[in-house]
Amino acid sequence: MKSNVWRVGAVLMCAAVLSGGCRTGGDEMAGESLIIEELEGDHRLMERFEDGTRVTDVSFDPVGFGYDSYQIDGSEVGKLNRVADYLRRATDVNLVVEGHCDERGSREYNMSLGEHRALAVRAYLIGLGVDSARIQTRSFGEEQPMDMGHNDASWTRNRRGEFALYR
């Protein structure tokens, strides 16, 4: 019963992520609802699992993000569905979602933003039914760009969530 409540919460969180969350623009966040409290329980990163052996025979396209954004765009949902399908079948595989940012802005803020991106991906996958205990997150901030260029196209490629699979 409790896990059902959490599942509902997870799906609601995904909806919130997709719709842009509930930023208020004011000094304070709006009051936290019961569902969000429950969500935190489900979305807590309980333990850091041992990485194990990297799975190299499967790979997934990284999820892209807007500037300063952790929201998952509708265009990226297909990629996440494919990852969720795979994880549901490959029950012995664990996932580390790696969050990355482009080079602009504060390095330290980008560590938090990268983590926020990875957690948004994780929340979405949990909403699709993947066990939360199988998904860890790791932010690289702006430290590991995949494209070394300094232009809009490079920055777009570098704002991403990657999927590192371990068995």
Added chain:
Amino acid sequence: MRLEFNNRRQCVAGVVALGLCVAVRVHGADVEIVKQGSIKTALSLKGMRVDAQAGSKTFLQVLEADLKRSGWFEMSAGGASVAVSGSCRGSDGRLSGQCNVANTITGKTLLSQPLRATATEARQLAHRTADAIVKAVKGVPGIASTQIVMVGARVGRQDLYLCDADGGRLRRATHDGAVCLSPTWGQGVSDILYTSFHNGYPDAYRINLGGGRRTRLAAYPGLNSGAVLSPDGRRIAVTLSKDGNPDLYVKDLKSGVLSRITRTPYAAEASPSWSPDGRQLVFVSDRSGRPQLYVQAVHGKTAKRLTYEGRENAAPDWASDGRIAYSSRRGGVYEICLYDPVSRRHSQLTDGSADWEDPSWAPDSRHIVCTRTAGYRSHLYILDVLGDPPLRLTTSEGDWYSPDWSSQ
């Protein structure tokens, strides 16, 4: 001190205004000359005799450079209001001598102290002597003996590096072979807190520079980033994501007890910096949709937004005199800005010629070290809030960023 502080706002208002403050001002018995920026005291080093030993010559060169870098003095052969005299001689690998400082107008002796060091420590001896002179003449702490920690990226690898406040004695402090970030000094100059990926995840560590011992401060699942030691040395503020979202926490180092400071399920926090009394934190949060600065009491539940100007504001550093330096995205580039809690006013220190980020205060609350990035190459610069022009600190090949200035 009062004069300079009253003058500060005019000086930081812009470089143009600086040229207008040329004047000779009599402050007590101290003749102060204003020229290109801040008010300076005319000082003569003519009476400091050194022999031909390399160590002695280094001592005098570094002493003169340190006194200039302090921002308080202008070297003057005649008509100086402060005269430094004495001697420094080398023999058997040791330096010894005497340093006397006098006010030439009143005739009063301001400082009289022996000089003693090994010849290889000529630079450190000069730094200590310069700080003693600044303290004796101006009554404020000097910065010549302080150190700066930074990240250096050279030949594809990142490590922490240290250097003296004049950029000298650049040396590597870590050999992790992994991404490292956000170094800050612990208490004194014996230890450094930083974020390292050497175990695969971003975790918070403290390294002891003497023995090289490394202690893990926070390694929860997810993010453990930007740890900073409280002024009393008992707690760290750190960004963790273990509860499902990047939020700020304070960890008591002795008991290990964690207190959660922010609770923003739809926003990320970062970059905490302690108030001088250790009761508040200034930090970055994107709860408004963009990274902006907020202040919150460690035992409080509500955060007050500090910045509204600038598309993004980040990397705050709280000075011991209460002012907060930060980087602000304005007109397409990052500028170093200051917030004065007394006047509640924000001012801009840099000139838009490049991206200026990651400010860190010197213990004199006058100088700031920061990263200047132009053409995608980063070097450290020292800024003067009283108006002297920026000075480049790093000269070696590589990218240098995320500096933190030691408190002593």
